[in-house]
Amino acid sequence: MIELKFAREAKGYTQEQMAQLVKIGVSTYNMYEKGNRNVPDYIADRIANVLQIPKDEIFLPVRFTVSKCKGG
Template identity: 45%
Template sequence: MSKLEQLRKEKGIGQSAFAERLGIASSTYCQYEKGARMIPVSTAIEIADLLSVKVEDIFLPMKFTVSK
Protein backbone atom coordinates (compact mmCIF):
# COMPACT_ATOMS: atom_id res chain seq x y z
CA MET A 1 0.00 0.00 0.00
CA SER A 2 1.39 3.40 -0.96
CA LYS A 3 1.71 6.22 1.55
CA LEU A 4 -0.84 8.14 -0.50
CA GLU A 5 -3.36 5.30 -0.29
CA GLN A 6 -2.70 4.84 3.42
CA LEU A 7 -3.29 8.51 4.23
CA ARG A 8 -6.42 8.68 2.08
CA LYS A 9 -7.89 5.61 3.80
CA GLU A 10 -7.02 7.02 7.24
CA LYS A 11 -9.17 10.04 6.33
CA GLY A 12 -12.00 7.70 5.34
CA ILE A 13 -12.19 8.96 1.77
CA GLY A 14 -12.81 6.64 -1.19
CA GLN A 15 -10.75 6.87 -4.36
CA SER A 16 -13.62 8.22 -6.45
CA ALA A 17 -14.54 10.86 -3.89
CA PHE A 18 -10.93 11.96 -3.56
CA ALA A 19 -10.51 12.16 -7.33
CA GLU A 20 -13.67 14.26 -7.51
CA ARG A 21 -12.30 16.67 -4.89
CA LEU A 22 -9.17 17.02 -7.02
CA GLY A 23 -11.20 17.51 -10.19
CA ILE A 24 -9.57 14.56 -11.96
CA ALA A 25 -10.76 11.21 -13.29
CA SER A 26 -10.88 8.29 -10.87
CA SER A 27 -8.66 6.28 -13.21
CA THR A 28 -6.02 9.02 -13.14
CA TYR A 29 -6.05 9.12 -9.35
CA CYS A 30 -5.82 5.33 -9.18
CA GLN A 31 -2.70 5.48 -11.36
CA TYR A 32 -1.21 8.07 -9.00
CA GLU A 33 -1.74 5.77 -6.01
CA LYS A 34 -0.21 2.80 -7.81
CA GLY A 35 2.79 4.82 -8.98
CA ALA A 36 1.90 4.16 -12.61
CA ARG A 37 1.64 7.85 -13.48
CA MET A 38 3.66 10.91 -12.52
CA ILE A 39 1.84 13.45 -10.38
CA PRO A 40 2.09 17.11 -11.39
CA VAL A 41 3.54 19.31 -8.66
CA SER A 42 0.36 21.39 -8.43
CA THR A 43 -1.71 18.23 -7.92
CA ALA A 44 0.74 16.89 -5.32
CA ILE A 45 0.37 20.14 -3.37
CA GLU A 46 -3.41 19.95 -3.60
CA ILE A 47 -3.38 16.30 -2.43
CA ALA A 48 -1.21 17.21 0.56
CA ASP A 49 -3.54 20.09 1.44
CA LEU A 50 -6.60 17.84 1.28
CA LEU A 51 -4.90 15.27 3.52
CA SER A 52 -3.57 17.97 5.90
CA VAL A 53 0.04 16.81 5.56
CA LYS A 54 3.23 18.11 3.94
CA VAL A 55 4.01 17.11 0.37
CA GLU A 56 7.23 15.53 1.66
CA ASP A 57 5.25 13.28 4.00
CA ILE A 58 3.59 11.62 1.01
CA PHE A 59 5.93 11.76 -1.91
CA LEU A 60 9.49 11.39 -0.66
CA PRO A 61 10.90 7.98 -1.61
CA MET A 62 11.18 5.36 1.06
CA LYS A 63 14.65 4.39 2.20
CA PHE A 64 16.10 1.34 0.55
CA THR A 65 19.23 -0.76 0.62
CA VAL A 66 21.37 -1.28 -2.44
CA SER A 67 23.03 -4.65 -2.63
CA LYS A 68 26.27 -5.41 -4.49
Protein backbone atom coordinates in the same frame (compact mmCIF):
# COMPACT_ATOMS: atom_id res chain seq x y z
CA MET B 1 6.98 8.66 4.33
CA ILE B 2 3.27 7.88 4.25
CA GLU B 3 1.83 5.79 1.45
CA LEU B 4 -0.85 7.72 -0.43
CA LYS B 5 -3.43 4.93 -0.13
CA PHE B 6 -3.04 4.73 3.66
CA ALA B 7 -3.16 8.51 4.02
CA ARG B 8 -6.40 8.60 2.03
CA GLU B 9 -7.94 5.72 3.97
CA ALA B 10 -6.94 7.30 7.30
CA LYS B 11 -9.03 10.34 6.36
CA GLY B 12 -11.95 8.12 5.35
CA TYR B 13 -11.99 9.07 1.66
CA THR B 14 -12.65 6.78 -1.27
CA GLN B 15 -10.64 7.12 -4.46
CA GLU B 16 -13.74 8.61 -6.09
CA GLN B 17 -14.04 11.26 -3.38
CA MET B 18 -10.35 12.14 -3.62
CA ALA B 19 -10.54 12.46 -7.39
CA GLN B 20 -13.54 14.75 -7.06
CA LEU B 21 -11.89 16.91 -4.38
CA VAL B 22 -8.65 17.18 -6.35
CA LYS B 23 -10.58 17.78 -9.60
CA ILE B 24 -9.12 14.89 -11.61
CA GLY B 25 -10.49 11.66 -13.06
CA VAL B 26 -10.82 8.60 -10.84
CA SER B 27 -8.63 6.52 -13.17
CA THR B 28 -5.92 9.19 -13.02
CA TYR B 29 -6.05 9.28 -9.24
CA ASN B 30 -5.88 5.47 -9.17
CA MET B 31 -2.74 5.53 -11.31
CA TYR B 32 -1.14 8.06 -8.94
CA GLU B 33 -1.97 5.92 -5.93
CA LYS B 34 -0.57 2.77 -7.56
CA GLY B 35 2.56 4.59 -8.70
CA ASN B 36 1.79 3.99 -12.37
CA ARG B 37 1.91 7.69 -13.23
CA ASN B 38 3.94 10.65 -12.02
CA VAL B 39 2.01 13.20 -10.01
CA PRO B 40 2.38 16.78 -11.26
CA ASP B 41 3.49 19.19 -8.54
CA TYR B 42 0.25 21.19 -8.56
CA ILE B 43 -1.80 17.98 -8.14
CA ALA B 44 0.50 16.83 -5.32
CA ASP B 45 -0.22 20.17 -3.63
CA ARG B 46 -3.97 19.62 -3.98
CA ILE B 47 -3.76 16.06 -2.62
CA ALA B 48 -1.64 17.19 0.35
CA ASN B 49 -4.10 20.00 1.09
CA VAL B 50 -7.11 17.66 1.02
CA LEU B 51 -5.36 15.12 3.24
CA GLN B 52 -3.93 17.86 5.50
CA ILE B 53 -0.47 16.28 5.35
CA PRO B 54 2.74 18.02 4.24
CA LYS B 55 3.47 17.15 0.62
CA ASP B 56 6.96 15.87 1.41
CA GLU B 57 5.48 13.29 3.79
CA ILE B 58 3.52 11.71 0.92
CA PHE B 59 5.58 12.36 -2.20
CA LEU B 60 9.28 11.97 -2.88
CA PRO B 61 10.93 15.04 -4.38
CA VAL B 62 11.56 14.77 -8.09
CA ARG B 63 15.19 14.98 -9.09
CA PHE B 64 16.46 15.43 -12.58
CA THR B 65 19.94 14.44 -13.56
CA VAL B 66 21.52 15.80 -16.67
CA SER B 67 24.17 13.56 -18.12
CA LYS B 68 26.81 14.92 -20.43
CA CYS B 69 28.41 12.84 -23.12
CA LYS B 70 31.86 13.59 -24.43
CA GLY B 71 32.24 13.12 -28.13
CA GLY B 72 35.03 11.30 -29.82
